[in-house]
Amino acid sequence: MATEIALGELQSTAPLPMLGRLHEWVITVDHKRLGLMYIGGGLLFFVIAGLQALTMRLQLAVPDNHVVSPQVFNRLMTMHGTAMVFLVGMPILTGFFNYLVPLMIGARDLAFPRLNSFGFWLWFFGALLLYFSYIGGDGLYGAGSAPDVGWFAYAPLTERAFSRGNSTDYWILSILLTSVGSTATAINIIATTFSLRCRGMTLGKMPVLVWLAVVVAFMMLLALPPLSAAQVMLLLDRYLGAHFFDTQAGGSAILWQHFFWIFGHPEVYILVIPVFAFASEIIPVFSRKVIFGYQVMVAASCAIAFISMGVWAHHMFAVGLTPAGNAFFATSTMLVAVPTGIKIFNWIGTMWGGKLRFRVPMLFSLGFLFQFLVAGLTGIMLGVAPFDWQLTDTYFVVAHFHYVLVGAIVFMIFAAIYYWFPKATGRMLNERLGQWHFWLFLVGFHLTFDPLHFAGLHGMPRRIYTYQPGRGLEGINLIASIGALVQALAVLIFVVNVGYSLAGGEEAGPDPWDAWTLEWSTTSPPPEYNYAKEPEVHSRRPLWDLKHPEDPDWLYE
């Protein structure tokens, strides 16, 4: 008790020395700080894994290139994929939920702040462990350092007999740790939204973002365990001589694939539903209209979550399942398109007739909308089993899922950063630099990933370190590599923008976008306790009600 008071006095008088401030961040249990640490950590790994992608594009810029060796290329490919999913996508998105969910429901913190901190540090050290493999993985001479088994790590190729040394163990343990961390966050988000909503905020009045946060949290609870369980089995195989994936003892060669994709496909939606959530908050504010079809939006998200649990084997058409299996998984895959289409129409309906403001968050949202549509369409193409047989493991698949992961998710993450940066820091991000960032990133993205569809249609296989000249692939690959450089330049501008705006950006004030959800009713950045007095809400746009007492929303809901 006494130490708490002393700390409070310290805060209010002189700024703490460097070490003291660092210590404060390490011991914090504040959801806002942990959220920012998640996002900051995720962005750091975004740059690292992005540079790895850039190296691969350099290697592939011209045929028969020798920038990196085949072995190094395999490691780059594995680390890039694993890091982008578990060390970039997951922490940034859970970081946003960490930061926003309590603010949006008028709570002072998550339900279990210490569990939250525990989850963050599990993620952090899990992430370090993955990259530490470059130093520590060389346990067996000639067996390689970093994992080189692909982000999917198909057993039995990851068994001891085929994957010597320690590199695969680093992959297993690192991802196991980060998954446990994510599970902790998911439990926290669910308990928070069920138990800590402020007075008047019924489930039907929660912002769409909070709804989708709960949906994603439930998906994490159900989809992460299959991966963790399979990883435990693989560890048992590798260290105790068990035979889960050992075909010589009668084990199955495709059981791992099933377990991995039972996790892996919902994982795609665990990553994309949060950006649906961002879009559902940002697009209305920049269209000056309420979200079109709130209930349908929520219902569609629940439907996507439900259906996505039953589509995993569309990643395995080439394995040779039964015709009935192929038909089932092709059909269920098509089915996802229905609720997804509903959401796209709802966002367009929100913009329709609105007073659009083309600020940077809105620009990124529009890019997201268009690119996500294209990604969905190529997804439907790949969901058709015979089409998939033709194009499986080609660059068409690479182009398709990068349209989802970059074109939709990364674009929308940037939109969210531009939108909520003022809330978290009290400063606006520079608009002009932001415009440069957006347009360069857009051009770079399309230069890279549009041609790769055609590389795939021409039969260029993925995960291969080079290709031969004279097969019509040179031009496509050169353009794609130039596009990667343009994207890197855009990200560099973004990094400069963050530094520049933190130091001397325009003061934001509590509500720079004239928005309607609760987080904009407190100061920027919010105090540690968020709200001095617990808010009371009567509609889905509580801040609108406060600003327009003569015409409150609850009259119409």
Add this chain to the structure above:
Amino acid sequence: MASAALSTIAPPVAEKWELPARGRVGIAALILTETAFFSIFVIAYIFYIGKSLTPPYPRDVLTPPVVNTICLLSSSLTVMFAVRALRKGNTFVFAVYWLTTIALGLEFLIGTAVEWHRLIYHDHFTISTNLFGTTFYSLVGLHALHVTAGLLMLIIVMLLTVGGHVNSRYAEHTEILSWYWHFVDAVWVVVFTTVYVIGR
């Protein structure tokens, strides 16, 4: 001014604003994710029934641990009585039932240890013997691990009780812990059915 106007025209919020306790929601979420985790091991077990290439097969070495099962299932009852007693403020009855729960849980663990000892030293049957061994030891072991974790938590509460720190204010906490214990019991019903009934 604005807030005054708001308070006059805002629709009255229902007087009662009660949300579920965060501990209950949290433990329910944990149980949900643990269920998913166990399901994968159960699926692997069922998938590999009859696929072992070498003996021993389940019928050769397994006998249903009936006493163990009775002990573990009845511990669900005793933990429930314990929580009920604590709610009424009867700490002594609570302590007796709580200790009984721990004893029953320990009996289960010892029973498992005896069974494994017999399998390993008498039947020379280990996790690396065949697919049956692989799935048997991992599924039953995973459950035993959860029993151990539950027992540790039960023992911590018991020590706190002996130290006089537990009273009716903590009935909610013990109830949440009891949910976990019920879950471990429920999992045993599934594991028992899978391993000793279907798999045999």
